[in-house]
Amino acid sequence: MAQAAYGFKQAGMPEPQGKPDQFIGFIYAATNCAISIRKLKEEIEELNKRGEFDQAREKIAELDDWVRVAAELREKSRELFDTIVDRVNEDPDPDVSISAIMKGYERGDLPIVQLVRRVCNYSIDGFKQTLSRVGIEFDSWDWESELTVWNGATEEVIEKLKETGFVEEKEGTLVLDVERAAQVFELKKLFNVKEDYEIPPLTLRRSDGTTLYTTRDIAYSLWKFSLAEKVINVISIEQRLPQLQLRIALYLLGKKNYAINLIHYGYELVHLPDYRMSGRRGRYVTFDQVLGEAVRRAYREVEKRSPHLSEEEKQRIAEAVGIGAVRYALVSVAASKPLTFTWDRVLDFERNSGPFLQYAYARAANILAKAEELAQSPDYTLLESTHEKQLILQLSKFPETVAEAADSLRPELIAEYANDLATIFNSFYDKHPVLAATPRELRDARLKLVEAVKVVMGNALQLMGITPLERM
RNA sequence: GGGCCCGUGGCCUAGCCCGGAUUAAGGCACCGGCCUUCGGAGCCGGGAAUCGUGGGUUCAAAUCCCACCGGGCCCGCCA
Incomplete structure (x- = not known):
């Protein structure tokens, strides 16, 4: 900065x-x-x-x-x-x-x-x-300098670390001997580090007296733990070592439970096929460019498929579809996997994509919109086909899938789930008419099933930050 | 030099942590079907994989262990 x-x-x-x-x-x-x-x-x-x-x-x-x-x-x-x-x-x-x-x-x-x-x-x-x-907002923003430097919190951290005896002065800088600390307190197995790996030292303060990012991060983490018992840092995987050093520093400050409850959710970077992206070199594709291209492609599709809609409506749908495609592409692969960026891959609108899910949702919504009367006398025992049973089974798995995704910090599980749900629903849709089904009790039961699909798919989409669409 | 992660059909991804019900699962691309029924961004079917290589453990290995090869990342008085 x-x-x-x-x-x-x-x-x-x-x-x-x-x-x-x-x-x-x-x-x-x-x-x-x-x-x-x-x-x-x-x-x-x-x-x-x-x-x-x-x-x-x-x-x-x-x-x-x-x-x-x-x-x-x-x-x-x-x-x-x-x-x-x-x-x-x-x-x-x-x-x-x-x-x-x-x-x-x-x-x-x-x-x-x-x-x-x-x-x-x-x-x-x-x-x-x-x-x-893309529908992302933050509940709060902090000026790190206010929370860590100007209020003296970082200086306090440095003083306390000095008292532990693991801080040395070297050529005017202050350095934390992370390796020795880890050995003395047997922290390597606690933090899943190989015993013979020598953890590099951490410079706490420059010779000009200014502090480094990781040092301020120690103070910042203490502040975070004053508000929460578990802290999940969503930071690039490149920062694995600093995050480890940070946790060891917290331990040294007597905050063992902080050290344990600080989780580094490391994500891999997106790469370009021909060359390395580099902010320092100004070589990158911006997220704005990606979104712009996605929405343009989506608009072409909407125009092709739904020419009767108003211009405003087409724009609105194109925005949701294009952004849905990008969000799905990013959320559906494990964060720890490096992603090589190509337009074709990210802007795929077919199966296993954001638009594919939105389409299934729109189909369900469409059936419900066309049902003039609500389901009044459903008889669920009439749902006997393989597709119907599979659909019911898949719907029942939603809560446990969400729970597992949350517990294991793996949002990609929701994407996989939603994709399976859409696939099964599409097969059902193809084979079993809903509105025209007889007797009435079967029609109503199917209508309820479609309603359930709409609800669950809508929730899954929203969990992924993708806008469900009634029409597209 | 040391450490970490990854290597699954032409391409991308799941499964690996917690070995067996998998004949290794999806998608893209490719080939062939389905427009008389709720929107075809769909459905049905097909071909295509020595699960990087070589050892080991085991009744059983994509999954565990070791070595090697290939790719990425980290080891800063950057963030």
């Missing part, structure tokens, strides 16, 4: 053009690029002077890559990119400037706080825009 704030300042604190988070993302990448190129050039010069040509060659390869990145970024916004590069190169030492921002922010220097907050808010506003489009 400090680097983005630095770049924003160097760029002259411009008003964002376009979506604010993407604007900041661009500034961040451009700044990073400018700094990296400058550093690499200096390093190469130094290596050449010292005659270490092999190492210089490696750096040159890195430099080449960054030069390509620069060209890509410049393509996107030439003026802004050039300004950032020029200003970064005029700066005697960008690292010092960035460090000054971090220091000032932790101290609470008003102009710096205002700068950083402004940049943060641009990003957050953009995230909120995107997330609200």
